[in-house]
Amino acid sequence: MRIPSQRLRRGSLDNESMTPMIDVVFLLLIFFVVASIGQKPDALLPAAMAPGATETDMELPPPDPDQLPVTDIQIRLSQSGQRQLLIELNDRQVTGVELRERLTLLSDHDPRSRIILDVHDEVLVQQFITVYEFCQTLAFESISFAVHQPEPA
């Protein structure tokens, strides 16, 4: 007697096999897209402050910046009535190009010179940062910010 054998019919998986694969592919796509999203971190300019060292109303004698050596270099930034930037290097008005040239000369001569930035409140932040960054690139060892005490009422 022949015993009928039941063949295991292998179910056709052709129609079902694509779906998990598509799922995984899309998940991989989403994973790499999300992983690549990120905020661009801000670039930073360091400004290390000396603890509690504030110098108020510094009265520096105006040395001639052409005469070297100069140990203290005062740079004052203010705005004129026409909202133009006024730059004074040791109480002598200079242009931006002149400032760069003289600071370059001074840093070549003595990078230990102390830069004192006296920036008036109406000056734009960009203008201040431009001068400050330039002083940093010249590798002056000390860059200080002038502080003015508020006038007593």
Next chain:
Amino acid sequence: MRLPTQYSQRTPLRFNITPLIDVVFLLIIFFLVASHFVRSEQTEPVELPLAGTGKIDIENSPHRLTVTISRDGSYFVGGEPLTESAAFQRVAELGQSAAAAQAEPEIRIRPDRLGQHGPFRRLYEHCAKHNIRRIQFAVSSEGGP
């Protein structure tokens, strides 16, 4: 007569790992997105000053405060607008908490490039008064000088 089959129809045990992979990737994506929103600081959008020598620092310090100064001189911490006194109070608290933890506090200032120097100056002067020495100015290198 129907004879019972001698052998049991064994269906081979198949462990389908596709749903497992789906779940794992979904979890990874969920935590990626969640950590992105948690970690990213809500910052007031400002036009940062341009500078070519700024350096990116991804170091995360628990004693770090980021203060954004908008064009009109308003202070923002974590996207929240604060008065000048409230912002300075936060700076003072940062200094105190860092001193208590014997750690070095850090301030990151994000000013608008077209804003005035006054509020910016008052902030970093206040930091110096509270012995916060590590101050960094956020700048943008795009189209820098």
